[in-house]
Amino acid sequence: MNDLTMQAQRLTVVLEEDPExxxxxxxxLRTLGMESRYCRHGQHLIGEVMAxxxxxxxxxxxxxxxxxISMLRRLAxxxxxxxxxxxxxxxxxxxxxxxxxxxxxxLQMLASLDKPMRLIELRERLEALxxxxxxxxxxxxxxxxRIEELDRAFARQEITLHYQPQFELAxxxxxxxxxLVRWAHPEAGLLVPGRxxxxxxxxxxxxxxxxxxxxxxxxxxxxxxAGLCLSLSVNVTADDLMCPELLSLISEERCSAGDTPVVxxxxxxxxxxxxxxxxxxxxxxxxxxxxxxxxxxxxxFSSLARLQLLPISELKVDRSFVSQLxxxxxxxxxxxxxxxxGRRLGIRVVAEGVEDLxxxxxxxxxxxxxxxxxxxxRPMPASDILALAGAQSPMRASxxxxxxxxxxxx
Numbered sequence: 001m002n003d004l005t006m007q008a009q010r011l012t013v014v015l016e017e018d019p020e021x022x023x024x025x026x027x028x029l030r031t032l033g034m035e036s037r038y039c040r041h042g043q044h045l046i047g048e049v050m051a052x053x054x055x056x057x058x059x060x061x062x063x064x065x066x067x068x069i070s071m072l073r074r075l076a077x078x079x080x081x082x083x084x085x086x087x088x089x090x091x092x093x094x095x096x097x098x099x100x101x102x103x104x105x106x107l108q109m110l111a112s113l114d115k116p117m118r119l120i121e122l123r124e125r126l127e128a129l130x131x132x133x134x135x136x137x138x139x140x141x142x143x144x145x146r147i148e149e150l151d152r153a154f155a156r157q158e159i160t161l162h163y164q165p166q167f168e169l170a171x172x173x174x175x176x177x178x179x180l181v182r183w184a185h186p187e188a189g190l191l192v193p194g195r196x197x198x199x200x201x202x203x204x205x206x207x208x209x210x211x212x213x214x215x216x217x218x219x220x221x222x223x224x225x226a227g228l229c230l231s232l233s234v235n236v237t238a239d240d241l242m243c244p245e246l247l248s249l250i251s252e253e254r255c256s257a258g259d260t261p262v263v264x265x266x267x268x269x270x271x272x273x274x275x276x277x278x279x280x281x282x283x284x285x286x287x288x289x290x291x292x293x294x295x296x297x298x299x300x301f302s303s304l305a306r307l308q309l310l311p312i313s314e315l316k317v318d319r320s321f322v323s324q325l326x327x328x329x330x331x332x333x334x335x336x337x338x339x340x341x342g343r344r345l346g347i348r349v350v351a352e353g354v355e356d357l358x359x360x361x362x363x364x365x366x367x368x369x370x371x372x373x374x375x376x377x378r379p380m381p382a383s384d385i386l387a388l389a390g391a392q393s394p395m396r397a398s399x400x401x402x403x404x405x406x407x408x409x410x
Contacts, residue, residue: 015059076105162379176231286311319353339367
């Protein structure tokens with residue numbers, strides 16, 4: 001690695017109209033081991049990005065006659081491959097629009113920061129950069145794998161699973177797991193889905209779904225023999241649900257797992273397509289005793305009438321609403337509304353992305369039935385699930401520390 005590359009990986013370019021705010025941010029970045037370049041105009045920012053290819057761009061959403069949203073488009077047009085962090089004192093809805101636009105443009109968006117910035121919050125945002133590696137989607141960075149390696153990965157059984165634990169709010173018990181695919185790459189190490197899923201061909205994607213279901217149900221069978229029965233959630237695509245082979249595949253594999261409850265998760269956008277979950281395949285899955293969950297609920301725009309007609313057993317509230325539940329009244333209102341909708345429709349409501357255990361009482365009061373997130377337990381190998389089930393529930397531990405009884409609603 002040459003000196004210019006090393007400098008770029010420590011460099012942050014800041015676009016901020018207020019010199020005092022920029023100076024404060026520069027000092028905070030230096031404390032965290034990052035160098036910074038200060039820009040007051042959009043054109044200056046683009047020039048710095050093109051010349052230096054910094055690891056991070058931090059910019060305000062409002063400055064002068066320009067705005068941060070237009071600058072996101074310019075960053076995408078110039079092929080910027082680093083991370084982007086937005087600073088804002090504007091309404092949260094506007095910030096969300098900007099974040100989603102950046103993601104749609106292919107930019108790597110970090111969670112935004114409100115002004116004035118606090119050092120501890122900035123440190124949290126920069127954790128993804130602390131390893132010193134080039135951004136994962138940087139065009140200049142070599143891809144972690146080649147497409148021909150994927151076929152060998154299946155043959156060598158390098159595809160593995162980690163499990164995100166899910167807890168029942170009322171009892172605090174471990175009630176289920178969500179299967180998360182990983183690739184144990186012989187050279188690059190354990191790869192998360194974002195590093196290889198975009199490379200999959202349709203045939204490889206179907207092969208991957210079959211492999212994930214097979215591995216997950218094998219693990220569920222081992223847990224069941226040890227006396228632990230958990231529901232098993234598996235993410236599937238729209239194409240997977242439309243595949244007639246899916247039902248027979250799951251039926252064959254479930255026999256060894258003792259009829260483990262299987263939940264097929266599909267994102268809200270795909271779930272609301274007219275021909276998808278109302279299709280023959282979805283109906284047959286439901287009749288066969290399988291459940292369908294709408295993942296990331298609240299991010300897309302759903303037809304509530306269509307939702308009422310579909311064979312759905314579960315809604316998962318997107319983490320973007322849950323993470324700011326205690327600080328943002330609008331986020332809290334959305335979570336409460338989704339929980340009420342689920343309760344009226346007679347389906348489970350799972351809150352994703354729980355990091356602060358202080359929000360558990362609020363989630364239960366709203367009517368959420370299950371929770372998952374890093375604050376409760378991080379994704380783990382199958383071998384660790386039994387130990388987790390035998391240990392004290394993180395929710396019970398939180399309740400003991402606060403003096404509340406598990407499952408009570410203040």
